[in-house]
Amino acid sequence: MSDYEEYFKNRTKKFFDKAEKYTKGIFLSERRNIERICERQGDVDYYQIQHFISDSRWDARGVMDKAALRTSRVLPEREITGLPIDETGIEKKGEKSVGAGWQYCGNVGKTANSQVTVVGSLSNGDFSSLVDARLYLPKDWTENKDRCEEAGIPEEETGFKTKPELAYEIIRHQHELGVKFDFVGGDGLYGNDIELANKIEGLGYLYMMDIHKDQVVYLEEPDLKIPEKKGIRGRKPFLPKPDKESIRVDNYQKHLSPDQWTEIKIRTTAKGYLKAKFHFVRVFIWNKARGGIEKRLLVIRKHRTKKGVELKYSFTNASLEQYEKKAIAYMQAQRFFVEHCLY
Incomplete structure (x- = not known):
């Protein structure tokens, strides 16, 4: 992980040691929450990791972008590389988690109080890796500026965006970043958005929706x-x-x-x-x-x-x-x- 150290610091503090422990805990713990991660490793302070995830200012976008570029470079060129778009949901007990609300959650197959994230992955043959993620904010969040401010959401991210719009942000960002892919995939939610398909084609890619x-x-x-x-009734058609x-x-x-x-x-x-x-x-x-x-x-x-x-x-x-x-x-x-x- 040393290649990513530059993204886990700001002008006054460094957080790379916390990032290493948290990442290691994800791989070691069957239940991947902070409490279980700390229990599994023993020498990890719960409050330090909680603060690292919730409050520390580190460059999450930089981490994702570097991972995306590194993944793109190591994928074999003998197969067509895809950028499939999908979404994932996590059930939540309260309403404080950013984006939490009653919405369809694919993980449980029903409407539930949950967070939903639109994700993009690079896929080539048997190889696949997540490379981007955008949190979906329901309208009851974006229409409540005080709630967004209290949750620490940057003002530029508080506008409402549909899931297909978030999907296009992922596609365009990976294109501008220089990640190599040949086509974009998606399920019916994205495939039934005609304009999304046309935008993908406008960037020069194939789509399979x-x-x-x-x-x-x-x-x-x-x-x-x-x-x-x-007949004689009604208006004359004009469209x-x-x-x-x-x-x-x-x-x-x-x-x-x-x-x-x-x-x-x-x-x-x-x-x-x-x-x-x-x-x-x-x-x-x-x-x-x-x-x-x-x-x-x-x-x-x-x-x-x-x-x-x-x-x-x-x-x-x-x-x-x-x-x-x-x-x-x-x-x-x-x-x-x-x-x-x-x-």
Whole structure:
């Protein structure tokens, strides 16, 4: 850890010894809270570590950035590197912890009093490491300036940001930092945000974003036209709409024949190759905010599990002309590793 010593000091104090003890305790303790960490090591003062975590001013962003760059440099170049985005939640008993509130907590699978953090990881083959994190502040925090000030939140961080907005901050920051990655991944929360996908593409990256099963698509490129008025009642239509019928992605896959699926070996596991069936099709979506039609490659994965058949739907800007089906399937499967970083 000596390479990180510069980030654990300010003009008057140094905290590196506390950082070493805390980090060591995380690896040694089964329950990773300060009390258990101090018990496990014996010679660690509880109040010193508590003060180090809660009150000491050290450069957390500098630590994360250095870890991100070092991770980026050591990942093998033979595989595509992803930057999967996900979130993690921690249950809390009180309301004093920054960002704590009643919200969905993925760790417990329900709404709970919790903190939620949006995270980014670098993923390459079997290698994965967290490289960035942004705490989500619910509106009952950002709309209460006194509460934010009492909790010590910097004023520039008190504005409300959605989780997709925090995700884009992570992506843009890693891009500006010089971290190397080829694509960005995310679950349906991020995949259903059309503008996030367009921003990622604007930075020059591929994206592979999961979408919800009720996402509607057009199998043929529609034109936007003002529809003719039907009947004599009501106002005359004045907003353009697609002139072709849309279909939900889950309804689309129900009509696929067996020969429209391709079985692909995604990666090796302890039990051999992980295989799944994939379907790829170019589709179009209506971006109502921009008033235009946009292309996407729809990737559908069908995988048999102990609970039955699992279906996953994703949008990507990768094309079958540039990438093999196996490479696209690999990108869709990489979220598995960021989840292992968290749990």
